[in-house]
Amino acid sequence: MASVQMHALRLFREQGYSATTVEQIAEAAEISPSTFFRYFSTKEDVMINDNYDPLLIAAFEDQPAGLSPIQAVRAAINAGISEMSTDELDVMRQRDELIGRVPELRAANLKNMIQTIELMAGMLAKRTGRSSDDLEIRTLAGAIVGVNTSIMLYCAEHREFDFAERMDKALSFLEAGLPLQNIE
Template identity: 45%
Template sequence: MTTPVSAGRPDGLRERKKAKTRRTIQEQALRLFAEQGYDATTVEQIAEAAEVSPSTFFRYFPTKEDVVLQDDYDVLLQAALAGQPADAPLGVALREMFRQSFAQISAEEEKDILTRARLQMSIPALRARTLDNLLSTVATLSAGIAERSGREPHDPEIRALCGAIMGVLVTTLLAWVNQDGHRPLGEMVDEALKHLVEGFGG
């Protein structure tokens, strides 16, 4: 998933301060990218706009690419899936996992998702790194579904299912961006997942 780093909803004053700093850095980075272009924007400029030092920037984001790519939504998905009733059909649990996760995204955050997705599609270096993020999400989903179903994460059926889910997410995200975010992303994802889960008894 490509989403704002605030998605982790951390508890505790120290963690909230860290999350606020990360969020500020990302907001300023996205603003500068929109104003002067991704390639023309430097880490130093982002740090200055966020009122932090470059070294602080790198503590939160190892590279400039990461300020677009890094998110905590895998954690959200993992927690949402773990919270589903054990007797719920897998398809139902998966759709509810995404519904609950998207329900935690504010309208402002969704605008940032749109901006970040556009960057990932248009900047070659970001497109290459996006694959790593997708594979990470597949691994997260595989682990959660495997635990729920009593199988191993590398079970061929588990991997195939997770690959299908990621295919749905990617194609839906592309359609959402092409429509300029006209409809809520969560609504479009749920609609697309409905077609998928009906194929395996959800």
């Protein structure tokens, strides 16, 4: 899957997203179009889907019980990012930049965000002993996914900023209750 995504990303950069076909991606990855569709439902999915959710779940479940839900999410995300190579982080940033620029990918990312909220709600519910459809669980899950999305887009536009550092700072801000002060 990662190889197909790398070829797709390269072709999207070289030719543009709209001009690149599934057939071209499959050819570059040395697979058939039918094999492509075994991994990805649509052309958009090749940029939206990744293998990070199972890693996040495992890292989250490994966090000590004494941590608050947000602290556990922060620690899990930090653990996951620290295990990524520089190349993986660069590919993630390139994908995020593309998602930010291409309307079809932004729309597909919305669908992915909804799935991620469901995933996050399940993780938080399991940790807290609540139901995944509990209003507070769903609100927190949505807030965490919103923080991730805002930092993803911000760092895609500002390459000089470190994603892990910004994500941790933003989750800390969320954990503190979003204490936004007026600038005078």
